[in-house]
Amino acid sequence: MTIRIRYRARLAYLGTEFAGWQIQKNAPRTVQAVLEAALQRFAGAPIRCLAAGRTDAGVHAEGQVVHFDLPVQREEQEVRDGVNAFLPADARLLEVRRAAPSFDARRDAIWKEYLYRWSREAVIPPRAAPFLAPISVSADAARMRAAAEALPGTRDFGVFSVRRPPAGSSVRTIFSVSVLEQGPEISALFRGNGFLRGMVRSICGVLAEVGRGRFPPARMSELLETGNRRLLAPKAPARGLTLMRVGYGEDGF
Amino acid sequence: MTIRIRYRARLAYLGTEFAGWQIQKNAPRTVQAVLEAALQRFAGAPIRCLAAGRTDAGVHAEGQVVHFDLPVQREEQEVRDGVNAFLPADARLLEVRRAAPSFDARRDAIWKEYLYRWSREAVIPPRAAPFLAPISVSADAARMRAAAEALPGTRDFGVFSVRRPPAGSSVRTIFSVSVLEQGPEISALFRGNGFLRGMVRSICGVLAEVGRGRFPPARMSELLETGNRRLLAPKAPARGLTLMRVGYGEDGF
Numbered sequence: 001m002t003i004r005i006r007y008r009a010r011l012a013y014l015g016t017e018f019a020g021w022q023i024q025k026n027a028p029r030t031v032q033a034v035l036e037a038a039l040q041r042f043a044g045a046p047i048r049c050l051a052a053g054r055t056d057a058g059v060h061a062e063g064q065v066v067h068f069d070l071p072v073q074r075e076e077q078e079v080r081d082g083v084n085a086f087l088p089a090d091a092r093l094l095e096v097r098r099a100a101p102s103f104d105a106r107r108d109a110i111w112k113e114y115l116y117r118w119s120r121e122a123v124i125p126p127r128a129a130p131f132l133a134p135i136s137v138s139a140d141a142a143r144m145r146a147a148a149e150a151l152p153g154t155r156d157f158g159v160f161s162v163r164r165p166p167a168g169s170s171v172r173t174i175f176s177v178s179v180l181e182q183g184p185e186i187s188a189l190f191r192g193n194g195f196l197r198g199m200v201r202s203i204c205g206v207l208a209e210v211g212r213g214r215f216p217p218a219r220m221s222e223l224l225e226t227g228n229r230r231l232l233a234p235k236a237p238a239r240g241l242t243l244m245r246v247g248y249g250e251d252g253f
Numbered sequence: 254m255t256i257r258i259r260y261r262a263r264l265a266y267l268g269t270e271f272a273g274w275q276i277q278k279n280a281p282r283t284v285q286a287v288l289e290a291a292l293q294r295f296a297g298a299p300i301r302c303l304a305a306g307r308t309d310a311g312v313h314a315e316g317q318v319v320h321f322d323l324p325v326q327r328e329e330q331e332v333r334d335g336v337n338a339f340l341p342a343d344a345r346l347l348e349v350r351r352a353a354p355s356f357d358a359r360r361d362a363i364w365k366e367y368l369y370r371w372s373r374e375a376v377i378p379p380r381a382a383p384f385l386a387p388i389s390v391s392a393d394a395a396r397m398r399a400a401a402e403a404l405p406g407t408r409d410f411g412v413f414s415v416r417r418p419p420a421g422s423s424v425r426t427i428f429s430v431s432v433l434e435q436g437p438e439i440s441a442l443f444r445g446n447g448f449l450r451g452m453v454r455s456i457c458g459v460l461a462e463v464g465r466g467r468f469p470p471a472r473m474s475e476l477l478e479t480g481n482r483r484l485l486a487p488k489a490p491a492r493g494l495t496l497m498r499v500g501y502g503e504d505g506f
Contacts, residue, residue, distance in 0.1 A: 062380070094376050
């Protein structure tokens with residue numbers, strides 16, 4: 001009988017050189033592909049790995065959560081360090097834990113936190129540039145905050161999804177959106193029970209236009225009320241977005 | 254008559270993919286080489302560029318200062334944005350100013366500030382890893398601080414230089430060394446009137462051994478007193494080091 005031990009892991013990656021999380025047919029470099037390759041080298045057998053959130057190309061993660069089964073029982077640290085030894089420098093398992101055999105990183109997630117960051121600097125230093133979208137020097141965080149107030153609640157967010165999903169399936173709950181200002185940086189921290197494909201970047205595109213003064217702050221509630229996609233702005237660039245944390249019921253992992 | 258307008262610029266770069274600041278014969282990728290190439294494309298003529306500090310391979314800069322002459326008079330912002338357009342993503346002019354024709358980024362520097370960073374984390378996240386040297390989880394910042402107290406003052410620092418320089422030429426003044434602790438990170442901020450080649454990384458190698466408990470804190474003063482290079486530790490890795498700022502007399506640039 002083959003043993004199968006389920007593990008959960010917290011994973012950080014730089015989205016810059018990845019075509020997103022999910023393995024794709026035409027074999028671009030994805031996080032899932034490099035992680036499954038590292039797991040296979042560690043375990044000596046093909047290992048499938050599933051994530052809480054399927055981040056898009058260019059989107060970063062500081063606290064993605066994944067689960068996988070190993071055909072061998074190993075100490076948690078040994079799995080973490082052993083798999084990391086086979087991962088490229090832009091992806092790292094930060095923490096590995098044994099999990100219940102039924103644990104599912106995607107299905108069991110209760111909330112996710114995404115951070116979007118803009119910089120008002122005329123020149124963004126090379127060190128920060130991979131994580132910041134530019135916004136005009138005069139962008140107004142207070143206007144963006146006013147627009148963001150329309151978001152929290154249980155609503156149909158279909159207008160913000162990449163493709164309009166069937167009615168009803170695009171209802172999500174946003175618990176909070178905090179627009180923060182620190183020096184030249186403006187950021188928006190989203191916490192919700194789930195986000196539609198492209199939803200955070202679509203909302204951030206609107207927030208940026210509000211900040212620049214091109215849209216009124218009321219545009220956000222108008223979008224939610226009317227569902228009129230012609231009122232949208234272009235999606236905000238992927239590099240500004242980071243999946244920060246995923247919350248589960250039993251602990252804070 | 255050809256005009257020659259002198260400019261000074263503040264420059265940031267990621268050291269990771271550079272073989273240091275200075276142009277070399279065998280043509281590796283250096284910061285000076287890419288900057289002079291960008292200046293040439295901007296100005297349409299070969300431009301020489303000199304820096305306050307010749308950082309080694311792998312060492313980062315957030316506030317390197319350089320000077321160069323242009324055969325054309327241009328607005329400061331125009332120079333900054335025009336040259337940046339020809340620079341690779343890992344180097345950026347943050348600020349450009351007209352300077353007196355006699356201004357010399359190296360000779361006129363009054364002080365320089367270098368920051369060295371270590372992480373005690375078991376796994377360093379990919380985002381921070383290019384800027385942090387690993388140190389053991391149990392490394393003790395208080396011991397490192399005690400060792401660093403031996404450094405400030407006007408002394409012969411020759412024991413810490415890559416090659417022992419002629420007697421007398423290795424006297425420098427360190428104004429302050431602050432050992433800081435923030436979560437799992439330990440850092441050391443050096444301010445001095447100048448630093449010998451390899452000096453900060455050599456000192457940091459000793460500090461790390463003190464932090465790990467392998468050297469007593471008194472090792473630092475012993476090194477300064479005896480000049481005995483056999484008491485040294487290996488140099489700390491380049492990626493932990495960043496040239497933060499260079500100070501000049503007339504302003505804070």
